[in-house]
Amino acid sequence: MKKMIFLYTPLLSCSLLCFKLEAQELFIRGYIKDHLHQPIPLASVTVKQSYDGATSDSTGFFSFVTKRNSPFWITVGALGYHTDSLLYDPNEAMDTIQMHLRERYTTLNTVSISAGSFVSGVSGKGIALSSIEVATIAGAAADIYGALRTLPGAGVAFGETGLSVRGGSPGETKMFIDGMLVKNPFNAQTPDIAARGRFSVFQFKNIAFSTGGYSAQYGQALSSALSQETQDLPEKTYTRITALTVGTELEQFIRHKNTGLVIFGNYYNLSASNRYLNPQQISWTRDPQQGTFGFQYMQKVSTNDLFKIYVDHSIAKMGIQNYFNTRTNSLEDISLDNRNTYINSTYTGRLSHKWKWQTGLSFQDKKDVIDFAIDDAGRKDQLLQARVLATYLLGDVSTIRFGSEFFYSDQSETLNDSSRNYQDHLMATFLEADVYLNRSLVFRTGLRVEQSQYLKQQNLAPRLMLTYKTGPVSQFAFSYGQYFQHPDDDYLLRQRLNFQKSENFTINYEYMADGYTFRSELYYKNYSHLIKDYGAYLTNGGDGFARGLDIFWRDKKTIKDLEYRISYSFLDTQRDFQDFPHHATPTFASKHTFNLLYRQYFKKTNTQLFSTYTFASGRTYYNPNSAAFLSDRSPHYHNFSLGANYFTNLMRQFTVLFLNVDNILGIRQIFGYRFDQQQRYTISPPARRSILIGAVLSIGDRTFRQN
Amino acid sequence: MKKVFILSFALIAFAIAGVKAQTNQYFAAMQKEINALEQMESQEEFLTAANIFERIGEAETKEWYPLYYAAYAKLLGGIMTRDKQRQDELYDQALLLLNKADQRSPRNSEIYALKGYVKFMMIAVDPMNRYQDGAAADKELATAELLNPENPRVFLIKGQNIFYTPKAYGGGREEATPMLLKAEKLFQADLKVDSLAPNWGKQRILFLLNQQ
Numbered sequence: 004m005k006k007m008i009f010l011y012t013p014l015l016s017c018s019l020l021c022f023k024l025e026a027q028e029l030f031i032r033g034y035i036k037d038h039l040h041q042p043i044p045l046a047s048v049t050v051k052q053s054y055d056g057a058t059s060d061s062t063g064f065f066s067f068v069t070k071r072n073s074p075f076w077i078t079v080g081a082l083g084y085h086t087d088s089l090l091y092d093p094n095e096a097m098d099t100i101q102m103h104l105r106e107r108y109t110t111l112n113t114v115s116i117s118a119g120s121f122v123s124g125v126s127g128k129g130i131a132l133s134s135i136e137v138a139t140i141a142g143a144a145a146d147i148y149g150a151l152r153t154l155p156g157a158g159v160a161f162g163e164t165g166l167s168v169r170g171g172s173p174g175e176t177k178m179f180i181d182g183m184l185v186k187n188p189f190n191a192q193t194p195d196i197a198a199r200g201r202f203s204v205f206q207f208k209n210i211a212f213s214t215g216g217y218s219a220q221y222g223q224a225l226s227s228a229l230s231q232e233t234q235d236l237p238e239k240t241y242t243r244i245t246a247l248t249v250g251t252e253l254e255q256f257i258r259h260k261n262t263g264l265v266i267f268g269n270y271y272n273l274s275a276s277n278r279y280l281n282p283q284q285i286s287w288t289r290d291p292q293q294g295t296f297g298f299q300y301m302q303k304v305s306t307n308d309l310f311k312i313y314v315d316h317s318i319a320k321m322g323i324q325n326y327f328n329t330r331t332n333s334l335e336d337i338s339l340d341n342r343n344t345y346i347n348s349t350y351t352g353r354l355s356h357k358w359k360w361q362t363g364l365s366f367q368d369k370k371d372v373i374d375f376a377i378d379d380a381g382r383k384d385q386l387l388q389a390r391v392l393a394t395y396l397l398g399d400v401s402t403i404r405f406g407s408e409f410f411y412s413d414q415s416e417t418l419n420d421s422s423r424n425y426q427d428h429l430m431a432t433f434l435e436a437d438v439y440l441n442r443s444l445v446f447r448t449g450l451r452v453e454q455s456q457y458l459k460q461q462n463l464a465p466r467l468m469l470t471y472k473t474g475p476v477s478q479f480a481f482s483y484g485q486y487f488q489h490p491d492d493d494y495l496l497r498q499r500l501n502f503q504k505s506e507n508f509t510i511n512y513e514y515m516a517d518g519y520t521f522r523s524e525l526y527y528k529n530y531s532h533l534i535k536d537y538g539a540y541l542t543n544g545g546d547g548f549a550r551g552l553d554i555f556w557r558d559k560k561t562i563k564d565l566e567y568r569i570s571y572s573f574l575d576t577q578r579d580f581q582d583f584p585h586h587a588t589p590t591f592a593s594k595h596t597f598n599l600l601y602r603q604y605f606k607k608t609n610t611q612l613f614s615t616y617t618f619a620s621g622r623t624y625y626n627p628n629s630a631a632f633l634s635d636r637s638p639h640y641h642n643f644s645l646g647a648n649y650f651t652n653l654m655r656q657f658t659v660l661f662l663n664v665d666n667i668l669g670i671r672q673i674f675g676y677r678f679d680q681q682q683r684y685t686i687s688p689p690a691r692r693s694i695l696i697g698a699v700l701s702i703g704d705r706t707f708r709q710n
Numbered sequence: 711m712k713k714v715f716i717l718s719f720a721l722i723a724f725a726i727a728g729v730k731a732q733t734n735q736y737f738a739a740m741q742k743e744i745n746a747l748e749q750m751e752s753q754e755e756f757l758t759a760a761n762i763f764e765r766i767g768e769a770e771t772k773e774w775y776p777l778y779y780a781a782y783a784k785l786l787g788g789i790m791t792r793d794k795q796r797q798d799e800l801y802d803q804a805l806l807l808l809n810k811a812d813q814r815s816p817r818n819s820e821i822y823a824l825k826g827y828v829k830f831m832m833i834a835v836d837p838m839n840r841y842q843d844g845a846a847a848d849k850e851l852a853t854a855e856l857l858n859p860e861n862p863r864v865f866l867i868k869g870q871n872i873f874y875t876p877k878a879y880g881g882g883r884e885e886a887t888p889m890l891l892k893a894e895k896l897f898q899a900d901l902k903v904d905s906l907a908p909n910w911g912k913q914r915i916l917f918l919l920n921q922q
Contacts, residue, residue, distance in 0.1 A: 045758070052769050054766050055765075
């Protein structure tokens with residue numbers, strides 16, 4: 004008999020367990036709320052390891068029936084919240100359950116650190132400027148810099164190359180690609196003609212542009228940082244050909260498992276365009292020509308590790324007749340030859356869920372040969388950069404970032420028989436933390452230390468930003484930062500100097516609801532240690548200030564497929580630098596700048612139309628005949644540009660035809676004047692009206708299929 | 711001794727019946743919810759159904775059907791809502807569920823096909839900026855087709871995508887028709903593997919083919 008009891012007991016317990024006989028029927032109900040006692044609808048309440056459960060309604064209420072005898076776990080989960088659990092004991096009758104869920108920080112529901120920055124790309128938050136948006140800004144002709152100049156805080160280019168931000172000279176804005184500094188982001192530069200950026204907007208997946216301070220990861224820019232991330236591996240293998248009235252571009256994208264390769268080449272020659280399409284206001288002895296050849300190789304070394312290397316080489320030539328040589332104060336013919344090599348390689352990896360790291364190595368070499376009528380000048384600019392960065396995730400979204408970079412630069416300049424050069428080792432270390440105190444308040448604090456062997460100086464730059472989310476779609480931010488920059492190479496070749504410095508204060512208010520964006524920012528910049536040029540010697544005795552207000556409004560929603568943008572900037576700035584006799588408003592600053600942009604997509608005809616109107620109040624120019632220095636102002640600047648894209652297919656391949664007309668009304672634009680002994684010369688854009696026509700053909704690429 | 715045998719036999723039968731009752735519970739719960747899906751229209755209904763499927767999926771750690779249908783319900787919930795942020799959240803969750811389903815049932819044509827559908831809908835949230843994600847969506851469907859060339863849903867999803875793509879980009883009704891007709895033929899021939907296997911899409915095909 005004993006044996007049988009041993010046999011029966013397990014069988015009996017098994018069958019009982021399998022049937023859960025005589026379990027109590029429990030009616031469970033309650034409310035799911037957040038920590039502010041607001042109901043959470045559509046939360047899922049589940050009895051662990053069972054089918055029993057319910058979904059909460061709009062008041063957070065739920066109820067369901069389950070059959071249990073002993074204590075069991077109930078788990079509650081909802082979108083955007085941490086899952087929570089409760090141990091329910093059937094023997095202690097609980098009336099109604101009240102569960103409070105903790106919010107989970109995600110990029111969607113949390114305050115964003117974007118005070119003063121415009122971030123593009125699908126993954127970027129803030130004012131999104133995608134590649135398409137940049138490419139379709141009338142007048143900019145798909146030039147990144149042309150497009151960024153339509154943002155508040157960035158000034159109109161009156162013939163300067165670069166981005167003048169909030170009263171800063173164009174040289175105060177630096178470009179970074181994948182974290183690495185790009186010393187020469189422009190094609191061959193001649194004064195009075197704004198050069199195009201060297202890179203195509205479509206090479207980047209993210210473009211972040213700050214007008215009011217930037218991360219401690221970057222340095223050497225007094226005003227602003229333009230940070231771009233290159234595209235990742237191409238999704239498939241295909242070819243893209245672009246034909247323009249100014250030249251042609253060819254790109255071959257290759258994808259093979261975990262490696263990608265993009266081979267590209269372009270050649271531009273403006274002679275036909277200058278002769279037949281856009282009559283020039285300046286005379287070219289050699290119409291501008293430029294060619295670039297390069298490639299980018301990418302490899303996904305593992306799921307989390309990515310290696311990229313970008314290499315390009317370009318050659319540019321141009322010649323201008325009667326160019327105003329500021330050295331001799333006379334008109335001469337000038338001829339320019341430029342060669343540029345750029346190599347940028349980065350390796351990003353993820354050690355664990357919390358640790359990410361990145362290393363980068365870049366090399367740049369630029370050579371200019373400039374022939375004046377009598378003089379011959381040459382310039383060599385080399386830069387080698389090595390960088391290491393580590394990021395640690397604290398909690399859900401807070402992060403700590405630290406790293407180090409090293410720059411080696413070699414500059415030399417020749418003028419006829421004399422030459423001079425300098426080399427510099429610059430070492431920088433930075434530490435920065437983004438700490439989210441709760442979902443509404445985040446502060447970023449950072450410190451950057453730089454040491455230059457040539458300048459024999461070091462600097463310490465603290466940076467702080469505080470952002471507070473005032474409502475579901477609005478936030479306030481305050482930021483303060485110190486920024487240091489080497490004096491221009493021209494100055495450093497003559498004399499060893501100290502870092503230039505700027506301190507930026509900004510207060511920012513942003514409202515970003517679905518389709519509507521409003522941003523306003525008040526700022527004050529204090530400049531010190533700017534370079535003063537006394538002819539025989541230089542000092543760091545210059546200083547200045549810039550203050551103003553930027554307002555931005557964008558509406559993508561009111562009318563379907565139509566987007567418009569209005570931006571206004573007010574700038575009051577004065578500085579004493581270069582050869583200024585006293586403080587004055589510099590020539591690159593406009594007091595009032597206004598931009599109105601329009602873009603509309605017409606589905607039925609597959610056309611996209613866009614236009615830009617820009618106004619900038621007259622800027623100062625140097626008039627030797629004037630009693631007061633920089634007291635004259637050029638006429639106000641108006642520009643109305645128009646563009647159109649037409650989407651179609653040629654031989655079953657996706658094609659875009661586009662047209663871009665800058666200054667369609669042919670308004671006479673005067674940037675300023677130059678004076679020699681006898682007369683006054685007007686500085687104007689190269690063409691009164693600029694027309695660009697092109698076609699882009701994608702072969703083997705069906706990426707435009709969409710629902 | 712005979713009594714012992716009868717008793718043990720009864721107990722074992724009892725035990726087996728117990729286990730069977732549990733799997734019957736699974737089939738019954740799944741079937742009920744799958745049938746209910748056909749009638750649902752609002753976002754709330756779809757999300758409640760998704761929760762039910764997820765619950766079953768958590769309890770039955772070997773089954774992929776619950777996770778598949780939870781993802782499908784979330785997809786439909788996303789399609790029914792106007793709020794773009796919500797759509798993104800739901801589609802992201804649907805993909806996570808499908809990745810989990812993939813771990814439970816690798817190389818499954820239905821899972822890849824649904825993944826492709828979700829990815830196409832993610833592009834639809836912001837087509838002008840996300841058009842480049844199309845290639846990834848295409849790849850999912852290509853894999854789905856490779857794993858089961860007779861899966862009607864592969865051709866429905868591909869055809870539907872072409873249908874809504876503007877003619878200039880190589881889409882439109884005429885381009886989509888051959889794909890949709892193939893899907894229709896496969897629907898008619900489709901022999902369900904078991905009672906819970908996905909068989910949605912028949913009505914959708916007819917709707918698209920009858921569009922003028």
